[in-house]
Amino acid sequence: MQSDVEASSKAVQRGVAEARAGLVERETLVELVALSAVAGEHMLVIGPPGTAKSEAIRRVAAGLGGTYFEYLLGRFTEPSEIFGPVDLQRLRQGFVETATGGMLPEAEIAFLDEVFLGSTAILNTLLSLLNERTFRRGHTTMKVPLRVCVGASNALPNDELLSAFADRFLVRHFVEPIPQNRLEDLLEAGWSLEARIVEAQASLADVDALAGAARNVEMKAARPLLAQAIRLLREADIRLSDRRIVKIQRLVAAAATLDGRLEASGADLWPIVFAVPTADEQVQAREVLLELLETSRNTALAQAALEASRGPAARAIRIVERAREVMEARPAQDAELVDWRRRLEGLIREIDASLAPEDRPEDVLNLREQIANELESPPATVATATPVATKA
Amino acid sequence: MNLKALQPQWRRRPQWRPRPEPLVPGAVAGVGPASRRLARRLLAMGEDRLSRLEAIAGAGAHAQTSSLLIVLGAGDDLPWAEGVAYLGRAPTAPRLLVSTTHAPSVPEDLFEEALHGRFGVRGLAVIHAANLVVSLADAGPIEPALLKQWCEGQA
Numbered sequence: 001m002q003s004d005v006e007a008s009s010k011a012v013q014r015g016v017a018e019a020r021a022g023l024v025e026r027e028t029l030v031e032l033v034a035l036s037a038v039a040g041e042h043m044l045v046i047g048p049p050g051t052a053k054s055e056a057i058r059r060v061a062a063g064l065g066g067t068y069f070e071y072l073l074g075r076f077t078e079p080s081e082i083f084g085p086v087d088l089q090r091l092r093q094g095f096v097e098t099a100t101g102g103m104l105p106e107a108e109i110a111f112l113d114e115v116f117l118g119s120t121a122i123l124n125t126l127l128s129l130l131n132e133r134t135f136r137r138g139h140t141t142m143k144v145p146l147r148v149c150v151g152a153s154n155a156l157p158n159d160e161l162l163s164a165f166a167d168r169f170l171v172r173h174f175v176e177p178i179p180q181n182r183l184e185d186l187l188e189a190g191w192s193l194e195a196r197i198v199e200a201q202a203s204l205a206d207v208d209a210l211a212g213a214a215r216n217v218e219m220k221a222a223r224p225l226l227a228q229a230i231r232l233l234r235e236a237d238i239r240l241s242d243r244r245i246v247k248i249q250r251l252v253a254a255a256a257t258l259d260g261r262l263e264a265s266g267a268d269l270w271p272i273v274f275a276v277p278t279a280d281e282q283v284q285a286r287e288v289l290l291e292l293l294e295t296s297r298n299t300a301l302a303q304a305a306l307e308a309s310r311g312p313a314a315r316a317i318r319i320v321e322r323a324r325e326v327m328e329a330r331p332a333q334d335a336e337l338v339d340w341r342r343r344l345e346g347l348i349r350e351i352d353a354s355l356a357p358e359d360r361p362e363d364v365l366n367l368r369e370q371i372a373n374e375l376e377s378p379p380a381t382v383a384t385a386t387p388v389a390t391k392a
Numbered sequence: 393m394n395l396k397a398l399q400p401q402w403r404r405r406p407q408w409r410p411r412p413e414p415l416v417p418g419a420v421a422g423v424g425p426a427s428r429r430l431a432r433r434l435l436a437m438g439e440d441r442l443s444r445l446e447a448i449a450g451a452g453a454h455a456q457t458s459s460l461l462i463v464l465g466a467g468d469d470l471p472w473a474e475g476v477a478y479l480g481r482a483p484t485a486p487r488l489l490v491s492t493t494h495a496p497s498v499p500e501d502l503f504e505e506a507l508h509g510r511f512g513v514r515g516l517a518v519i520h521a522a523n524l525v526v527s528l529a530d531a532g533p534i535e536p537a538l539l540k541q542w543c544e545g546q547a
Contacts, residue, residue, distance in 0.1 A: 290412045310413045345472050353417040353467070353478035356410035356493040372474060 008209040013300040014201035019063035024186045026056040027303040033060040037148040038210045039254035045152045047175030061109040065200035069107030073118045096138035105135040115151030174279040217253035222264035236288045238281045258300040270296040270308035312359035323367045406496040408520045415480030415492040417467045423522045426475030427461040431543040433471040448531040489517035
């Protein structure tokens with residue numbers, strides 16, 4: 001891979017990791033925003049209020065270094081609140097133009113909460129902005145720098161017109177409130193999240209470099225597998241529009257690029273699950289495509305690949321990622337050693353319980369050996385200084 | 393802690409293949425040296441965690457199963473030791489504990505029925521790598537003194 005594209009890939013990986021840190025059960029959401037940005041597609045997040053959707057998107061924008069616009073739409077939201085007010089100076093000259101400074105038409109990453117509540121006027125303008133990356137309003141016509149727009153809603157729309165608008169968002173991700181077994185993690189993470197500032201690890205130039213590389217990815221090996229996947233979905237009565245089927249290739253190419261490859265393969269098909277329109281159909285798609293997605297893997301988007309495929313390769317990458325984090329966080333205090341060793345035990349138990357020996361790649365085997373050696377040696381205590389003088 | 397473990401005489405021994413998706417662990421089994429390593433881990437555990445587990449231990453019917461220990465409990469409480477096998481319950485065969493990573497080459501609901509029919513008892517664990525089927529009928533709370541005695545007896 002060209003060295004500049006490789007450097008961009010590493011930068012975006014760091015940006016994603018930075019954005020993910022401190023979030024609980026929202027890692028897939030962060031990774032899918034990065035995937036969508038590189039693929040040049042938009043994303044819809046469906047989930048109840050208060051599930052950290054906007055926080056996750058904000059953090060991705062900060063991690064990737066893009067100018068960010070966010071707005072909560074309502075039934076009475078005026079178009080000027082999203083696109084900008086009428087430029088009064090130009091109006092005096094007889095032109096109805098929009099002053100777009102700091103508004104959606106100038107954003108590189110955008111988040112529109114309750115996106116389906118927007119008026120017809122807003123949605124019509126949004127359509128060309130999302131499809132053609134062009135803002136048209138009155139006498140204003142301009143190309144927009146938007147890389148990815150994330151729309152959010154509590155539920156998918158039932159209305160036919162809104163469904164047609166929703167179809168412009170290729171990637172769909174459904175979020176639920178945090179499960180019971182992660183409540184303690186949520187409380188701990190939420191307490192420290194506000195104090196944690198996300199630093200830009202990448203820039204939009206990196207995203208653009210990867211997007212350019214993705215457009216030139218070799219798809220010959222992946223295409224027949226993708227066609228097979230579509231046929232399997234159709235047999236299960238999961239219908240994707242022709243537009244959606246063609247655009248899925250962009251997600252597959254983006255996945256390969258983010259994983260550092262110039263040629264897409266069966267390992268990159270997993271985004272197809274996130275292009276399936278409804279939550280129930282996504283669950284069904286995972287079952288139907290289980291065997292086809294078995295080789296799924298992605299070092300930059302490990303959690304998303306795992307969630308889509310549940311395959312051993314993706315699972316192994318995720319385990320390695322977590323194991324490295326834990327191994328690098330060896331505590332300095334004796335009192336924390338017990339808890340740290342307990343976390344190591346949890347990791348090696350997960351390796352042995354979830355990966356058949358024949359499915360354990362070399363990096364998993366190496367980490368397993370390190371963890372086993374640590375657990376089988378007696379807990380080392382931190383050396384403490386012996387006082388040599390007492391106070392008078 | 394008496395355990396009934398049998399090596400089944402298969403008319404056609406099932407093959408075991410990696411599962412596409414692992415089962416949630418609900419037990420861990422150690423055979424031979426692994427059972428003693430597992431016992432030592434349990435003995436080093438805090439009382440609080442130990443009280444949430446149940447176990448069954450003993451010797452099998454054949455020489456190659458000189459010692460066998462199965463620990464039952466929630467995944468996060470199960471100990472780890474080198475050489476143990478994790479067991480879980482497949483959705484189609486909820487009364488049978490089988491490998492979390494490998495599935496038999498026959499439908500698991502039929503496998504469960506066949507084993508229960510053959511051994512006449514509900515609540516079985518299959519340790520396929522050692523070709524053992526174990527009755528869990530006598531599993532109970534872990535008494536450290538008894539476990540230590542058992543462990544010393546197996547050395």
